[in-house]
Amino acid sequence: MHKCIVCGNKSKYTKVNRPGVIYHGFPKNAYMKKKWFKVFGIDRCHDWQRICSDDFLEENYKPGKKRFLFSNAIPLPYNPNGFLSNYATQSNDVETGNNVILPMEQNIIQI
Numbered sequence: 001m002h003k004c005i006v007c008g009n010k011s012k013y014t015k016v017n018r019p020g021v022i023y024h025g026f027p028k029n030a031y032m033k034k035k036w037f038k039v040f041g042i043d044r045c046h047d048w049q050r051i052c053s054d055d056f057l058e059e060n061y062k063p064g065k066k067r068f069l070f071s072n073a074i075p076l077p078y079n080p081n082g083f084l085s086n087y088a089t090q091s092n093d094v095e096t097g098n099n100v101i102l103p104m105e106q107n108i109i110q111i
């Protein structure tokens, strides 16, 4: 069984339950391997570690029935806090907005 080191997808059970998810080992090419390390912020890897197709763009794959990664494909940078921090910023904005907008609306209604 493979498990994606980036998003935690597993070969038997994916969070979205899609059969199309495939798993890639690190590149054999030392130069590309280093580039992948940089994306993940790591300095070494193991043979069993896999990165799933969710972490690549569609354009990283050669066109055709079988999905082959281009040899120069780089996985997407993983930001575990991306969604959460966006959400927090949004809810803060709404709160501030309400405080400012409400009195103005009341003024308008009174006129």
Ligand SMILES: [Zn+2]
Pocket (backbone or CB within 6 Å): 004, 005, 006, 007, 008, 009, 051, 052, 053, 054, 055
């Ligand atoms: Zn993944």
